[in-house]
Each structure stands twice: as structure tokens, then as C-alpha cells.
Amino acid sequence: MTAGTAVNDTRSRLLATALKLFGEHGMEGTSMQMIADELGVTKAALYYHFKSKDEIAEAVAAPALQEMDQILDEARTKRSRGAQIDHALAGFVDLIVRERTLVGLFNSDPGLQRLIKRTLQARDEDLKTKLRTVFAGADPGLADAITVHVMSAGLAMAGGAPEFAGVDDDTLREHLLDAGRRLLGRPRPKHPGKSRLRLRI
Amino acid sequence: MTAGTAVNDTRSRLLATALKLFGEHGMEGTSMQMIADELGVTKAALYYHFKSKDEIAEAVAAPALQEMDQILDEARTKRSRGAQIDHALAGFVDLIVRERTLVGLFNSDPGLQRLIKRTLQARDEDLKTKLRTVFAGADPGLADAITVHVMSAGLAMAGGAPEFAGVDDDTLREHLLDAGRRLLGRPRPKHPGKSRLRLRI
Numbered sequence: 001m002t003a004g005t006a007v008n009d010t011r012s013r014l015l016a017t018a019l020k021l022f023g024e025h026g027m028e029g030t031s032m033q034m035i036a037d038e039l040g041v042t043k044a045a046l047y048y049h050f051k052s053k054d055e056i057a058e059a060v061a062a063p064a065l066q067e068m069d070q071i072l073d074e075a076r077t078k079r080s081r082g083a084q085i086d087h088a089l090a091g092f093v094d095l096i097v098r099e100r101t102l103v104g105l106f107n108s109d110p111g112l113q114r115l116i117k118r119t120l121q122a123r124d125e126d127l128k129t130k131l132r133t134v135f136a137g138a139d140p141g142l143a144d145a146i147t148v149h150v151m152s153a154g155l156a157m158a159g160g161a162p163e164f165a166g167v168d169d170d171t172l173r174e175h176l177l178d179a180g181r182r183l184l185g186r187p188r189p190k191h192p193g194k195s196r197l198r199l200r201i
Numbered sequence: 202m203t204a205g206t207a208v209n210d211t212r213s214r215l216l217a218t219a220l221k222l223f224g225e226h227g228m229e230g231t232s233m234q235m236i237a238d239e240l241g242v243t244k245a246a247l248y249y250h251f252k253s254k255d256e257i258a259e260a261v262a263a264p265a266l267q268e269m270d271q272i273l274d275e276a277r278t279k280r281s282r283g284a285q286i287d288h289a290l291a292g293f294v295d296l297i298v299r300e301r302t303l304v305g306l307f308n309s310d311p312g313l314q315r316l317i318k319r320t321l322q323a324r325d326e327d328l329k330t331k332l333r334t335v336f337a338g339a340d341p342g343l344a345d346a347i348t349v350h351v352m353s354a355g356l357a358m359a360g361g362a363p364e365f366a367g368v369d370d371d372t373l374r375e376h377l378l379d380a381g382r383r384l385l386g387r388p389r390p391k392h393p394g395k396s397r398l399r400l401r402i
Contacts, residue, residue, distance in 0.1 A: 110311045142368065146359055146376040154355020154384075158347050161354075167343065175347040182383050183355075 011049055011059075014039060018056045023101050027057055027111035057115050061106070064099045065119065068092065069127060075134050085184060088134045092152070093176045096159035097169050104160030135184065151183045212250055212260075215240060219257045224302050228258055228312035258316050262307070265300045266320065269293065270328055276335050286385060289335045293353070294377045297360035298370050305361030336385065352384045 017038050021030045032053055036046045050056045071091030078084045096103050106112050120127050131152060136144035155176050158164065164172060181188060218239050222231045233254055237247045251257045272292030279285045297304050307313050321328050332353060337345035356377050359365065365373060382389060 108311070108314070110309070113309070142372065143376050143379065146365065146373075147380050149359040149362060149365075150355035150377070150380045150384075153358035154351035157354035157358065158350040161350060164343075164347065164350075171343065172347075175344050176351070178344065179348050179351045179384060182386070183351075183380060185383070 014046070014049055015056070015060050019060050019101055019105070022057065022060070022109065022112070023105050027053070027105075027109050054115055057112055058119055061102060061112065061116050061119070064095060064102055065116070065127060067095055069130070071095070072127075072130050072134050081137070082186065084134055085186060086189075088131070089177065089180045089184065089186070092131075093155060093159070093173055093180060096156055096176065097173045100160055100165070102160075103156055104162065104165075107157055107160045147183055151180055154183075155180055215247070215250060216257070216261050220261050220302055220306070223258065223261070223310065223313070224306055228254070228306075228310050255316055258313055259320055262303060262313065262317050262320070265296060265303055266317070266328060268296055270331070272296065273328075273331050273335050282338070283387065285335055286387060287390075289332070290378065290381045290385065290387070293332075294356060294360070294374055294381060297357055297377065298374045301361055301366070303361075304357055305363065305366075308358055308361045348384055352381055355384075356381055 014035070018030070018035050021034055021038060024030075025034070030053070032043055032046055035053075035056070036043045039046070050059065068091070072088055075084045075088040075091070078087055106116060132140065132145060132148050135148045135151070140148070158179070159172065159176055178188070180186075215236070219231070219236050222235055222239060225231075226235070231254070233244055233247055236254075236257070237244045240247070251260065269292070273289055276285045276289040276292070279288055307317060333341060333346060333349050336349045336352070341349070359380075360373065360377055379389070381387075
């Protein structure tokens, strides 16, 4: 292992630990000292990687935001509107399910909400606008804009809800996809779910 | 005017003022002094009505919670499951639209969320459980429980969203109802909204 991968490894362990503590105590209730203690390092070692708790929280959320951005870019390359929507919905739901802890934290933690809002607004194209454009077109009517809001907020709130924390990934994904499809008026795929031999185009 | 109605009048003016300030500055950013100043009364006069800011916030939210409870009770008296769902959905959406400021505050203010959660849990029957029971039956499967969560959270988040603050009540209500119906698989009514002469199929 090179020095570089050791640093990366520490960094990813640090972010996983921070997310766990944020989920348990909220961002406000988690101190740099608590993160250092949980990692078994000194506070100085922690500050070597991040200047502040805010920086850690941004780094915790960044990969998911990056991935959502990429899913929307991929969706835009599809030829039909329907295929764009289906790709974006599948990716969005998959991300929610995989990142449930982070999504649940985002739903309930005002500190993290404020940070992510700030990160999003600093981008060239606001992720929220991009999401709406992929799902409802560049200049959506009010009905479609409201539908997309209900869909994105509803799926994220349900996917991150503590009451569904015990549901396995595949099951949660299938139910959230169904709800999203109904809202957006998309048909169910002919061979849904886990059939691994299916061709994906 | 009797002394009793004068007190009631002051109380309702106080609650309206508090809601306005909570909306502008958040619950945490609003002090008892700010509420007193905005009302043009002394802090002592404010404390005559409420012991704390938390008590004010509870009193601000109480009528809407009470009304939702009543809507669900009314819905339960309907004979068919469909009629129960339609009644509860119409009442829920109507309440969201009328109480947009409060709903928007609830969506974004952790202090208010904590308070309302505590209020709800102190009741005989949790309002959230009651809502799920009316929409999905007494012992819902996972798919229905998730759908109800997506519906209630999605409609509340969209209805209270700042970006739709300029939409008039009737229009917002119609779009939220449509989204709710699609999610719950309910047909549109034969004589919807305001367009009394137009046929919709």
C-alpha cells in the first residue's frame, strides 16, 4: 500500500465514521472530538484532513450529489423522453436506497440541509433545476413542476424514513420505483426486478 | 366586546404574529422579545399568555393538527374505502394549501418538528398511524405503507415549498390532488374543481 492509498483509506474511514455519528447525534450534536475518539485518533490528526465539521459534512454528501449529477447527465443522452425519465428515476431511487442514512440525515438535519443547499448553488447548473429538466422538460408547466417536486421529496422522505430502515434494499427499491412511476405516469417494465439475465439498453 | 373575546383576539393576533416571525427567522431565530416588539406589547404581557416560545409554537400548530384529526374521523364515517380515501385526501390537501406557511415551516424547522412530534406522541392514537390507517387500512402491506408515506411527505413538501408560494390556492390544490390521486390509484371526480361545465373523462 502506498502512502497515497493509506491517506485515502483513512479519509473514507473518517467519512463513514462521521456519517454514522451524524446519524446518531445529528450534525450539531457531533463534535470533532467525538469523531476523533470514535476513530481512535487525536483531534490534531482529524484536523490534518479537514478544517471543520462543515467540511467533513460536505465531503460526506459530495459523492452522492456527484453521482446524482452523473445519473442526470446519462439520462439526457437517452433518445426518448420516456427513456430519459425511466433512467433518471431508476438512478434516483437506487441512490436513495443505497444512501439511506445520508438521505435520512438530510431529511431531518437542518445543518446538513443548509450546507448542501450552499454546495448546490455554487455549481454551474443547479442540481435541482437539472433534475426538474430531465423529469419534466426545459420549460415545464406548473402541473409537471409540482409532480416532480412531490416525486423527489416524497421518495427521498420515504426512502430515508426510520420506519422503513429494516426493509431490504431490493424490496424498498421496487416499492419506491412503483410509486415514482405512478406519479410520473410511466409504465412498469415488462420484466421487472431482479431478473439478472435481462438485457439493458 | 367582553373581556373573554378581547383575550381571544389578542391570543389569535399573537399566534399569527409568531407564525409570521417563525417563517421569516425560523423558530430558533425568533425571540420572545421580537414577538412582543412586533405586537407592540411588553414581554410581560406576552408571558401573561404563554410561558415559553415552545408553548407558542405548540399553540400555533395545534389548530391544524386538530383539524387533520377531525378530517380523518370524518373520513372513517364514509362507507366505502374509496370514499374514505377521497375524503381524507381532499381534506389533507386543502389543509396543506390553507396552512402553507405553517407547513413550509414544519418542513424546514427542526425545532417545530421536534415539538409537533412530541405533541403527536402524547395523544391516544398517533395522528400519523391514524392517517396511514385511513389511507391504507388497519394492517397495510409494505407497498401501501410506503405509498402513503410518499404521498403525505411529498404533498406536504411541495405544498409548503417556497417556489410555489406564488401559486393561487385553487390551482395548487388541484395539482396536489391530482398527484395524490395518481399515487393512490384514485380516479378523478366526474365534476372536478371549478370547471363545472367541462366534461372530463
